[in-house]
Amino acid sequence: MIDAARSPWPDVAAHLAGPSGLAVLPFGALEQHGPHLPLSTDTLTAVELAHRLAGRLDAVLLPPVHYGDTWNNAGYPGTVSLAPGTVTAIAVDVGRAVSAAGGRALVVVNGDWGNRGPLYSAMRTLAADGIPAITLDHPGMAAAIEAVRESREAAPGLAHAEEVETSLVLAIDPAMVRTDRYVAEYPDFPTDFGTRPMQLHPFSASGVFGDPRTATAAKGETLLAATLQGCLDVLAGFVAGLPPR
Ligand SMILES: [Zn+2]
Structure with missing residues (x-):
């Protein structure tokens, strides 16, 4: 594994030309996560997973994109959201640059729900260019959440600034968690929630969706390990389908 941001270009070029040839890009967001978690x-989650993944794949670790499409949290001051086309354009440009530098494929580790559609569009554009690329959206995490979660979820599949995300940050960087500020919020969602674009700020004053009080670093580590394995399982097929080196 080599960290591109901390390495001279000949070292990165040699690594991209090597047997792995993979570049891993963490795609994050600057988005409200309640009064107790950082924007x-x-x-943080994408970088942690990407770092572990790059180690296992002997890949080039790219520096993260710190912004994403977080339109549904844009009503909370502090959130800085990119337009979907910007997210798509960044991922396409990085994929093309990695390919031009001799890389075999781009692996995007996505940290934010809002990036899913834009990143999928980017993967389609890269595929049309003949550049192998894949986006990983926390494969394996949903099953691990079912195994560790003690609190009730605010809505099906919604994990925001509650037990799950707080556990992740407690595992990655506990100094970033303001444990004295925990609040639980369970909004009343309309029946069409999740079926059409809806901003979140009318539903939770704090920005918490669920309950962070049952979060632990041990749960976060379980979630990270399960998601790393999920990523490796997905990538096994992807890498097997790449042109041999
Ligand atoms: Zn989040």
């Missing part, structure tokens, strides 16, 4: 919560 960079999704970036």
Whole structure:
């Protein structure tokens, strides 16, 4: 593994030309995560997973994108959201640059729900260019959440600034968690929640969706380990399908 941001270009070029040839890009967000977690919560998670993944794949670790498409949290001051087309354009540009530098494929580790659509569009554009690329959206994490979660979820599949995300940050960088500020919020969502674009600030004053009080670093580590394994499982097929070196 080599950390591109901390390495001279000949070292990175040699690594991209090597047997792995993979470049791993963490794609984060600057998004509200309640009164107790940092705006960079999704970036922290993406960077941690990308770092572990690059180690296992002997890949080039790229520096993270600290912004993402966080339109649904844009009503909370402090959130800085990119337009979906910007997210797509960044991922396409990075994929093309990695390919031009001799890399075999781009692996995007996505940290934020809002980036999913834009990153999928980017993967389609890169595929049309003949550049192998894949986005990983926390594969394996949902099953691990079911195994560790003690609190009730605010809505099906919604994990925001509650037990899950707080556990992740406690595992990655506990100094970033203001444990004296925990609050639980369970909004009343309309029946069409999740079926059409809806901003979140009318539903939770704090920005918490669920309950962070049952979060622990041990749960966060379990979630990270399960997600790393999920990423490796998905990538096994992807890497097997790449042109041989
Ligand atoms: Zn998040």
